[in-house]
Amino acid sequence: MQQNSFETFYQINELTIACQRLQNNATKVIALHGWQDNSNSFVPLMSQLSHFDWYAIDFPGHGKSDWRNSQAHYYFIDYVDDVFRLKQQIAANEQVIIIGHSMGAMVANLFAACFPEHVKAVIAIEGIACVTTDENEVTTQLKNAILNRTDNKPKRVFSSFEQIVKARIAVSDLNKHQASLLMERNVEKIETGYKLCTDPKLKHHSGFRFTPNQCIEMCKNIITPMLVIKATNGYSLVNQGIEIYGKYILKLMVNEISGGHHCHIEFPNEAAKLINVYVNEMF
Template sequence: MQPFSFQTGTQTLRGLTFGHGEEAVVALHGWLDNAHSYIPMLENAKLNHTWYCIDFPGHGLSDWRSNDAHYYFIDYIDDVYKFIESLEVSKVHLVGHSMGAMVAGVFASCFPEKVASVNFLEGIGGVTTNSNDVSSQLRKAILNRARVSTKGPRAFESKAHIISARLASGDLEYPQAELLMSRNSYEKAGKWYLTTDPKLKNHSGFRFDEAQCIATIKQIEAPCQLILGEQGFPFVKQNLEAYGKYYKELKIHQIPGGHHCHMQNPALTLEHIHAFIEHYKAS
């Protein structure tokens, strides 16, 4: 496991690399998570490829977007594009969890020539807004921005309090929450703070509608695989039912675990990913 950083204009993205091999795997984490999401799966594994696990902007140790900028889903596609271009490889394999899975899918749709395979972990399709609700979605986003901009950073009494807050908002057990929050928090003057940008919790100002989501899926050329947790989010299974039929090739596995099944059942998750990547080598 080695840290790396990558400059995108005035921002620095940071992450972790695992393994050494000719084929490149770019791993994308979920909303409010970070590159540590992939440590249970990769840290002690025998890897045939080079994995690049990035922190999205505003997450983990990566820089926040500027004060006057916001976090649009589509901008993550640009972040991934710039990073992959820097690798100077012909194609990569994408692995994405939750929000990262949705980013991976849209990237594969926009740049099919750069993607050899896609592994979705507890995430598929997209979060959509009915076209009739565009105005109300934007209104909510703008009003929410005004509220968030007046708030200062929240101070926690200890790192344990931060971990407890993370446990209360998801399906993780203590070791996994501690692992994620060790990269998502820092201590200053006896108090603990989050490294994640508060603006990440703003409502989205724009989302694809269902027709746009389907159109992007239909343009994915790479073979795809979806790994579901048996106790995963119902939303993921609902999206599979709504959008699964539009993928040219989609292999599905269900394994024990919840929404973070890649952290809860890392060996089996990696086994499925590795077999899929080996079958669809880029070179």
């Protein structure tokens, strides 16, 4: 990170939201990470694009941000509310660029559909539209979510930070350095070892998802320019989403870079070059 980077905190809906800032007199960028990641996901990209005015947040339940209260759950649509409240504090009367990865990209899509007047552009990395459930599976989705919530497993304690990193590598496309970057913000040192500071409820099934037709209507309402960056070895769901929903997004551009689902961490130079060209040509 650059010398003018620092950490700050915002109060949103009675939650403290952690935010990594890279301050410049330039276009404001709000960065939204993926599920179970955190704002460190954007550190390599922020270093490459240090001329932007960055606000890289930890979503509630992730990183250094507060967890939602004991009666609350992590609904996808609530993240849109979190972004709206944050933007009201940092740039109420100014359009911003939203860069999102994976789940964060989907949040950015829905935010832009709801509040196009607040968004200059969306840059969606390995994410488009949203995860859907067919209409005939709505009750099954809710039933499974409710049953899943009764599973209160004790929080695992790891003997070392390296053990946590290995566990993350085993379920991702990241190498040791990249996984360490993410996990150093998602763990807490305790007397008996290390534990994850992400809320265990993040792993609960969602009780509600949009139907495919609802997702199409959302995409029709995205009138701001959007760049989707997909990876050569990324998730197949991204290609499927582009094929199914991309035709409904008015000003969509799609580009591909090297890497897997976390391509912006693996190849930040490639991602930054695309973003720079896109922003300069668009604005």
